[in-house]
Amino acid sequence: MKKRILLKNINFFDVKNDTLRNNVDILIEDDIIKEVGKANYIDEENPTPIDCTHKFAFPGLFECHAHLTVLTNQPDEVKKEILKECGIDEGTQEDELERQVLKEFLVKGITQMRDCGGPVKILKALKDKISHGEYVGPTIFYAGPMLEKSPLMWEGNNKRWPGWTVAIDSEQDAKNVIEQISNEGASLAKTFGKFDLNVLNYLLDVAEEHNLPVTHDPGPTFFHSVPMNIGVDLGIRCFEHGKSPWYVVLKDDLKTEHDDLIDADSKAKETFINKMFSLGTESISRTKLRRLINKMFEKDVYFCPTLHVFKENAEHPEIYREDELNKFKKRFEILYEISRFITKEIIKQKIKILVGQDGWNPTFTFNEMQLLKELGLLESEIIKGATIYPAEWLGIADRLGSISPGKKANILILNKNPLEDIQNIKTTHAVLQNGKIVFQE
Numbered sequence: 001m002k003k004r005i006l007l008k009n010i011n012f013f014d015v016k017n018d019t020l021r022n023n024v025d026i027l028i029e030d031d032i033i034k035e036v037g038k039a040n041y042i043d044e045e046n047p048t049p050i051d052c053t054h055k056f057a058f059p060g061l062f063e064c065h066a067h068l069t070v071l072t073n074q075p076d077e078v079k080k081e082i083l084k085e086c087g088i089d090e091g092t093q094e095d096e097l098e099r100q101v102l103k104e105f106l107v108k109g110i111t112q113m114r115d116c117g118g119p120v121k122i123l124k125a126l127k128d129k130i131s132h133g134e135y136v137g138p139t140i141f142y143a144g145p146m147l148e149k150s151p152l153m154w155e156g157n158n159k160r161w162p163g164w165t166v167a168i169d170s171e172q173d174a175k176n177v178i179e180q181i182s183n184e185g186a187s188l189a190k191t192f193g194k195f196d197l198n199v200l201n202y203l204l205d206v207a208e209e210h211n212l213p214v215t216h217d218p219g220p221t222f223f224h225s226v227p228m229n230i231g232v233d234l235g236i237r238c239f240e241h242g243k244s245p246w247y248v249v250l251k252d253d254l255k256t257e258h259d260d261l262i263d264a265d266s267k268a269k270e271t272f273i274n275k276m277f278s279l280g281t282e283s284i285s286r287t288k289l290r291r292l293i294n295k296m297f298e299k300d301v302y303f304c305p306t307l308h309v310f311k312e313n314a315e316h317p318e319i320y321r322e323d324e325l326n327k328f329k330k331r332f333e334i335l336y337e338i339s340r341f342i343t344k345e346i347i348k349q350k351i352k353i354l355v356g357q358d359g360w361n362p363t364f365t366f367n368e369m370q371l372l373k374e375l376g377l378l379e380s381e382i383i384k385g386a387t388i389y390p391a392e393w394l395g396i397a398d399r400l401g402s403i404s405p406g407k408k409a410n411i412l413i414l415n416k417n418p419l420e421d422i423q424n425i426k427t428t429h430a431v432l433q434n435g436k437i438v439f440q441e
Helices: 077-087 094-106 120-131 169-182 196-210 226-233 252-259 265-282 286-298 307-315 321-350 362-373 379-384 388-396 422-425
Strands: 002-014 019-029 032-037 048-051 056-061 061-068 110-115 139-142 146-148 165-167 189-193 216-217 238-240 302-304 410-414 428-433 436-440
Touching: 002 410, 048 061, 061 307, 061 362, 061 388, 077 094, 094 110, 094 120, 094 428, 094 436, 110 388, 169 196, 189 196, 196 216, 196 226, 226 286, 252 265, 265 321, 265 362, 286 321, 307 362, 321 362, 362 379, 362 422, 379 422
Parallel strands: 002 048, 002 056, 061 110, 110 139, 146 165, 146 189, 189 216, 216 238, 238 302
Antiparallel strands: 002 019, 019 032, 056 410, 410 428, 428 436
């Protein structure tokens, strides 16, 4: 016999039509939304009614830029620190960190996560533990390793987490890795930093054959081998980090100076970088920025600014050596300023924004929402950036990202309306995942 739940008299946000529908009934049958409207069901159907008067329903949220691998293979003192940062009581089991944090994401209404880099075997294992009921947590859509031409910027992470980043130095490398991650359950691919353009173009073709959308992080702030404008022309439809366009939108004289240093030594490049950080937003050509944004709009490109990670690193630079602390604190303050400036302009031009934190802390997803609100992004767009937009980009909007018949019954029920104040997204009353109530206050 099918299990039926009836959410009675609820107000729900129709993300497709950008409207709030009041006093609606939502019938859930097993793990699927069966009907949306006013119910008049005969006794034989026997749905379990839940009175949701004065409550608000939204699609289960996505965190769009996570790195869940960091929750694994950590020493005990780091585990304790992460649990403390997440506001979670310490556990005693060996896997308590990953178990507790994944659960915390879910009870806050984050029913899906887009992981943007880590060993595919670790991420597949986390996803399998959730799907098999060993863990309670969001469904994970993962990229697997960060892909880059050697030498690898994040190769140090491979010591603790083998497979965090993988070299793509030839078309054969691209073919082998894309086929491997596809076979191991990846839902997307993540390119980073340096690339031979012919190899990258081939990788994009292979990824498309395997139905893997590609997101790109140009890498360090300057001296990109695949700047955003080139990436857009190649067909990449998502870019990570608010600072990423900075090089592309430098004023003409500064871009000329930058390009003349492509083959220079590291000291000359560092001198230029210091100059750019001194100039900050004064280095940006607003005309070039508008031109880039127009190209993004024409190509239906999504943007995940991860503002919170720059703010967090500026406020808490303790991870750096003491002799470097002041330097990196100042740099992250400027990167945050640059990211805010660029993202604000992108928001004005109606580019689809994805909500992602570049981390592993459930609270930070909601901090990112607030930062986007401060830049002028409407509450409705923030919510779509954590629901229908990531589902569209991943190619799964036929089953996730909205509340409509035939979709998975992943639903966040709130006590207050976040369309009036995005902070209300934290007033959780209940969370449904695959038609089951996994949290209720």
